[in-house]
Amino acid sequence: MYLRTTQRRRKDGSIVRYLALAENVWNAQTGRAEAQVVYNFGRADAQTEAQLNRLVRSIKRVLGEDTAEDAGADGGPNIAIEESRDLGVVHVARALWDELGIAAAVREVLEAKGLGAQHHTALFAMAANRLEEPRSKRGCTTRWLGDRAWLPDAQELNVDHLYRALDVLAGSAEQIERRVFFQTADLFSLDADLIFYDTTTAYCEVDAPDEAETEWNGQPYPALRRRGHSKEGRDNQPQVIVALAVTRDGMPIRSWVLPGDTADVSTVRQIKEDLRSWNLGRCVFVGDAGMYSKANLKALSEGLGRYIVAVPMASVKEAQQDALTRPGRYRQIAGNLKAKEVWVGDGERRRRYVVCLNPEEAERQRQHRNEVLTELESELARIDRGEADHPKAACRLLSSARYGRYLKTDSKGRPRLDRPKIKAAEQQDGKFVVVTNDDSLSVEDVALGYKGAAIIESCFRKMKQTGLEVRPMYHVAARRITAHVKLCVLALQIQRAAEMRCGRTWTAIAQVLGRLKVVRYRSEKRAIVQRTEISGELAQTLRQLRVQAPPRLLSVTELGDAA
Numbered sequence: 001m002y003l004r005t006t007q008r009r010r011k012d013g014s015i016v017r018y019l020a021l022a023e024n025v026w027n028a029q030t031g032r033a034e035a036q037v038v039y040n041f042g043r044a045d046a047q048t049e050a051q052l053n054r055l056v057r058s059i060k061r062v063l064g065e066d067t068a069e070d071a072g073a074d075g076g077p078n079i080a081i082e083e084s085r086d087l088g089v090v091h092v093a094r095a096l097w098d099e100l101g102i103a104a105a106v107r108e109v110l111e112a113k114g115l116g117a118q119h120h121t122a123l124f125a126m127a128a129n130r131l132e133e134p135r136s137k138r139g140c141t142t143r144w145l146g147d148r149a150w151l152p153d154a155q156e157l158n159v160d161h162l163y164r165a166l167d168v169l170a171g172s173a174e175q176i177e178r179r180v181f182f183q184t185a186d187l188f189s190l191d192a193d194l195i196f197y198d199t200t201t202a203y204c205e206v207d208a209p210d211e212a213e214t215e216w217n218g219q220p221y222p223a224l225r226r227r228g229h230s231k232e233g234r235d236n237q238p239q240v241i242v243a244l245a246v247t248r249d250g251m252p253i254r255s256w257v258l259p260g261d262t263a264d265v266s267t268v269r270q271i272k273e274d275l276r277s278w279n280l281g282r283c284v285f286v287g288d289a290g291m292y293s294k295a296n297l298k299a300l301s302e303g304l305g306r307y308i309v310a311v312p313m314a315s316v317k318e319a320q321q322d323a324l325t326r327p328g329r330y331r332q333i334a335g336n337l338k339a340k341e342v343w344v345g346d347g348e349r350r351r352r353y354v355v356c357l358n359p360e361e362a363e364r365q366r367q368h369r370n371e372v373l374t375e376l377e378s379e380l381a382r383i384d385r386g387e388a389d390h391p392k393a394a395c396r397l398l399s400s401a402r403y404g405r406y407l408k409t410d411s412k413g414r415p416r417l418d419r420p421k422i423k424a425a426e427q428q429d430g431k432f433v434v435v436t437n438d439d440s441l442s443v444e445d446v447a448l449g450y451k452g453a454a455i456i457e458s459c460f461r462k463m464k465q466t467g468l469e470v471r472p473m474y475h476v477a478a479r480r481i482t483a484h485v486k487l488c489v490l491a492l493q494i495q496r497a498a499e500m501r502c503g504r505t506w507t508a509i510a511q512v513l514g515r516l517k518v519v520r521y522r523s524e525k526r527a528i529v530q531r532t533e534i535s536g537e538l539a540q541t542l543r544q545l546r547v548q549a550p551p552r553l554l555s556v557t558e559l560g561d562a563a
Contacts, residue, residue, distance in 0.1 A: 002021075002022060002023070003019060003020075003021060003022075003052075004019070004020045004021070004022040004035060004037070005017060005018070005019060005044075006018045006020070016043060017043070017044040018040075018041075018042065018043055018044065019041040019042070019043075019044050019052070020037045020038075020039065020040045020041055021037070021038045021039040021040075021041070022035045022036060022037050022038060023035075023036055023038055024036070079521050079522070079523045080521060080522040080523075081519060081520075081521045082520045082521060082522065082527075083519075083520050084517050084518065084519050084520075085147075085148060085149060085150040085517065085518045085520075086132065086148055086149050086150065086514060086516075086517060086518075087149075087150045087516045087517055087518045087531060087550065088510075088512075088513030088514055088515065088516030088517075088538070089128065089131055089132040089149075089510055089513050089514065090128050090132065090149050090150060090151055091513075091516065091547070091550050092498065092513055092542075092545055092547050093124075093127065093128040093131050093132075093494055094124065094128070095545075095547040095548070096494045096497050096498065096545075096547070097124055097127065097128075097494060099187065099497075100180055100183060100184050100187065100493060100494065100497060101179055101180050101183030101184070102127075102176070102180050102490055102493070102494075103120070103124075104179070104183075105175070105176040105179040105180050105183075106119075106120050106123055106176060107120060108175075108179070109168065109172040109175060109176060110168070113168065113172075115168065118157070118161060118165075119161075119164065119165045119168050120165075121153050121154050121157065122154070122157055122161045122162050122164070122165035123165045123168075123169060123487070123490075124154075125140065125145060125151060125154040125157060125162075126140060126162055126165070126166075126487055127487055127490050127491045127494065128149070128151070128491075129144050129145075129149075130467075130468045130469070130487065130488055130491040131467070131468070131491050131494060131495060131506075131510070132144075132148075132149065132510065133148065133149075134467070134468060134469040136474065137159050137162045137163065137166075138159045140162065141157055141158055141159050141161075141162065145157065150518040163480065166479075166480050166483035166484065166487070167216070167479060167480070167483065169483040169486055169487060170216070170479040170480065170482050170483035170486070171216070171217060171219055171479070173482070173483070173486040174254075176486075176490075177253075177254050177255070177486070177489075178254075178278060180490070180493065181251075181252075181253050181254065181278075184251060184493060184497070185247075185251075188249070188251065188497070188500060190247045190249055190251055191247060191248055191249075192247055192253070192280050192283050193248075193283055193284060194247070194248045194283065194284050194286055194308075194449050194452065195245050195246075195247070195253065195275065195280070195283050195284070195285055195286065196245065196246050196247075196248070196286045196287075196452065196453050196455060196456045197243070197244070197245045197268075197271060197285060197286065197287050197291070197456070198243070198244065198287065198288055198290075198453070198456045198457070198460070199241050199242065199243045199244075199258075199264050199267065199290070200231055200241075200242050200244075200460045200463075200464065201228070201229075201230050201231045201232055201234075201239045201240070201241060201242070201260065202232075202239060202240055202242050202464065202470055202471035202472075202473060202485070203230065203232060203234045203237045203238070203239045203471055203472055203473075204225045204237070204238050204239060204240065204260075204471075204472065204473045204474075204475075204481070205472045205473065205474050206225055206238050206476075207238075208238070209223070209225050209226045209227050209238040209260070210223035210224060210225045210226065210238070210478070211223060213478075214477065214478050214479075216477070216479045219479075221477075221478035221479050221482065222258075222259050222478065223259060223478070224240045224257060224258075224259050224260065224478045224481050224482070225238040225239070225240060225260060225478075225481070226238060226239070226240075226259045226260035226261040227239070227260060227261060228241075228259075228260045228261035228262070228263075238260055239260035240257055240258065240259070240260050240473070240481060240485075241256075241257070241258040241259065241260055241262045241267075242255065242256070242257060242258075242460075242463070242470070242485055243255065243256040243257075243258060243267055243271060244256075244456060244459060244460070244489070245271065245275060246455060246456050246459055248449075248452050248455065249455075249496070249500060250455040250456070250458060250459055250496050251493065251496050251497075251500075252459065252489050252492055252493055252496070253275070254274065254275065254278075255485060255486060255489045256270075256271065256274075257481060257482045257485045257486075264290035264291055265290065265291060265292070265293040265295070265296055267291075268287070268291055268296040268299055268300060269295075269296070269299040272285065272299060272300060272305065283306070284306040284307065284308055284436075284438060284441070284449065285300055285305065285306065285307040285308070285309075286307070286308045286309075286449055286450060286452070286453050287307070287308075287309045287310070287453075288309075288310045288453060289309075289310040289311065289312040291309055291310075292309050292310065292311055292312055292435075296309070297309065297435070297437075300437075301437050306436070306437060306438040306441075307436060307437060307438070308434050308435075308436045308438070308441075308446055308449050308450050309434065309435055309436075310432060310433070310434050310450060310453075311323070311353070311432075311433040311434060311435050313428060313431075313432075313433055323342045323344065323353040323355055323433050324355065324427050324428065324431065324433070325427070326342045326344075328340040328341070328342065328355075330355075330357055331443060331444070333356075333443075333444050333447045333448060334448070334451075336358055336359065336360050336361075337356060337357070337358055337447060337448075337451060338356070338357040338358075338359065339354055339355065339356045339357070339443050339444070339446070339447040340354070340355050340443070341353070341354055341443045342354070342355060351435055352435065352436055352437065352439065353433055353434070353435050354433070354434050354435075354436065354443055354446045354447055355431060355432075355433050356431065356432050356433070356434070356447050356450070356451075357430055357431050358430040358431075359430060360430070361429075361430040362429040362430025362431070363429075363430070364430075365429045365430060366426070366429055369422075369425060369426075369429075372402060372403065372406070373406065373417070373422070375403075376397070376403050376406060376407070376417070377417070379393070379397060379403070380397075380415060380416070380417070383414065383415070384414075390414070394409075394413065394414060394415050397415050398415055405421060405425070406418060406421055406422055406425070407421075408421070432450075434446060434447075434450045459492060459496075462492060462495060462506070463488055463489075463492060467495070467506060467507065468488045468491055468492060468495070470484070470485060470488045498545055501544055501545050501546065502541060502544045502545060503544075509541060509545075512537050512538055512541045513538070513541065515532070515538050516531065516532060516534065516538060516550075517531070517532045518530070518531055518532075518554065519531075519532065522559065525558065525559050526556055526557065526558060526559065527555075527556070527557040527558075527559055528553070528555070528556050528557075529553075529554040529555040529556075530552060530553055530554060531550055531551075531552055531554060534549050
């Protein structure tokens with residue numbers, strides 16, 4: 001058996017060679033040996049040579065003459081896999097980073113400052129790290145970029161590059177946020193008629209609070225890390241306040257980083273002025289009970305400003321005495337929501353309240369209160385029978401957050417059930433009250449508008465608990481604390497864009513994207529980088545995200561030329 005070569009001359013004079021595997025077979029009729037083709041390789045080109053090389057290696061393996069350099073275990077070309085890295089989340093994050101206009105906004109800032117693309121790469125790397133595997137800035141460069149993610153243009157970054165990029169973001173965050181929001185609003189046809197606003201706290205890993213403001217490149221930064229009322233149960237630890245304004249779809253509009261001792265009610269005027277400068281048109285400000293104060297309502301109403309603000313019923317007598325007790329028929333708004341309108345006062349000073357009722361929540365609260373009262377009556381009976389130490393037991397009940405709200409003391413200092421308090425609590429079961437100065441909104445619009453405020457709580461959970469991990473913060477400089485929060489908000493915008501297109505949570509989306517990997521291997525003196533196959537749910541997710549799949553072959557490097 002041998003390799004047979006034949007050739008044919010074309011009309012243009014060129015010669016084409018053909019290769020075939022042949023053997024000589026004796027023909028008894030003719031009395032001579034004749035060549036018989038066993039396998040036709042076709043034209044002698046690079047592909048044919050590769051087939052012949054595989055055949056040679058296979059034969060040498062059978063003869064026991066193969067080596068690790070010559071052949072793989074199956075007789076094919078030797079393939080040595082060097083590493084595998086994640087590609088899915090980074091690829092989608094980069095596509096949305098460009099589509100949402102973040103890339104263009106950052107490049108505009110960098111060009112104005114005379115800075116290069118390295119800062120842009122650093123900002124994107126930090127945002128993508130928040131979306132996939134949040135780490136510290138040092139961990140982002142040494143671990144995530146070093147071992148986990150496929151981001152070739154960021155491989156030379158170090159922690160100093162990330163910090164310098166944060167400084168750029170801190171000084172230009174408002175410009176970037178403005179451009180990104182209007183690009184996103186146009187892309188997703190977002191409605192900015194309702195603007196939901198709320199604040200949360202983020203604790204810092206530091207023992208002592210900041211005492212004085214700082215300055216960077218002529219821009220002052222207040223002392224951010226301060227002790228205040230913590231919404232995370234860490235009142236003794238310095239913290240910052242993160243304020244966020246979002247649309248009814250949960251897409252961030254703008255964010256603020258405020259000193260940790262800032263009260264919610266003192267932030268509204270600044271927020272309203274900052275948003276007014278963006279010329280958003282006619283919009284309604286929606287805030288929770290922490291924003292309610294006469295000064296805030298006055299600030300919100302100035303300049304024909306419209307608002308829907310929840311009323312803290314425990315501290316506003318008008319809500320308890322007039323809004324809740326005023327008779328009226330509830331309208332069915334949604335499956336678990338009813339509402340009625342109540343006007344209090346006359347003339348220009350009159351106020352419009354909307355009382356909302358959730359029947360399911362009312363029944364749950366009623367059952368819970370009955371259980372508490374049963375326990376409380378049992379404890380009071382034990383005190384009356386002398387089975388419990390009267391002073392200690394009475395103090396324990398009166399100071400209890402569970403029982404104290406339903407108790408009073410008699411002339412002898414003994415705790416007794418306060419029936420008026422119990423009746424007042426019954427009137428509030430499943431109810432919340434909002435106040436608005438917009439007469440053009442229907443009762444349904446007001447009730448559903450405030451009901452939608454739950455979307456901002458979802459945004460805070462994404463930032464703090466279920467993925468982006470905005471805290472704890474180890475940064476010292478106020479500008480870098482600010483930039484860190486702004487970076488997390490940019491990542492949140494990418495996350496919300498993906499969720500809106502797929503109709504699924506980011507956790508579920510990222511889990512599917514995690515199947516897309518990059519594999520680097522050596523084969524026949526070449527280093528090859530290739531993505532894994534895209535099919536099934538992964539392919540469907542990319543279509544929903546409107547993100548084009550990356551090319552199958554990402555790079556090919558001759559090993560002799562590799563650095």
